[in-house]
Amino acid sequence: MKDGRTKAKGKPKAVVWSDDLRIGIDEVDREHQALFLYFNELLAAADRHADAPETSREAIAKLELMFREHFEHEEKLMLETGYPGYHGHKDRHDEFFSILRSFTAFQPEVGGFDGFFLSVFRNWILYHISVSDREIGLYLQRRNAAAPSDEP
């Protein structure tokens, strides 16, 4: 059966970092790379620990912490720099946790990260970085270009 559900069950591909994904804010770019590495670890763990709920719970807790810290950094940066799209961007961050919760609610039964969760996660992070986070980088570039330089 070739419906969407059957297709979504397949394990997604690893994410590969490339300079195209840089948004030009070093700290944020480093955190994005760390999120990519962790996604790829989860992908590998999904194979190894498909039947180990305890490992899954630890992996989810780590995932949630990494994202929470990363989102806090971005949100602080947006507020400090007067980014006009702050509220919409924060809504997207909150949406990520809603998605995560909707999956983790079933986690004890599922036992491990399934292909569907990993596919959703992969799509979300790629789209968010290359569209929403990129907007923050572009805003800061324009802002810095417009600001008077302290250089003599």
Ligand SMILES: [Fe+2]
């Ligand atoms: Fe981000």
Ligand SMILES: [Fe+2]
């Ligand atoms: Fe973001």
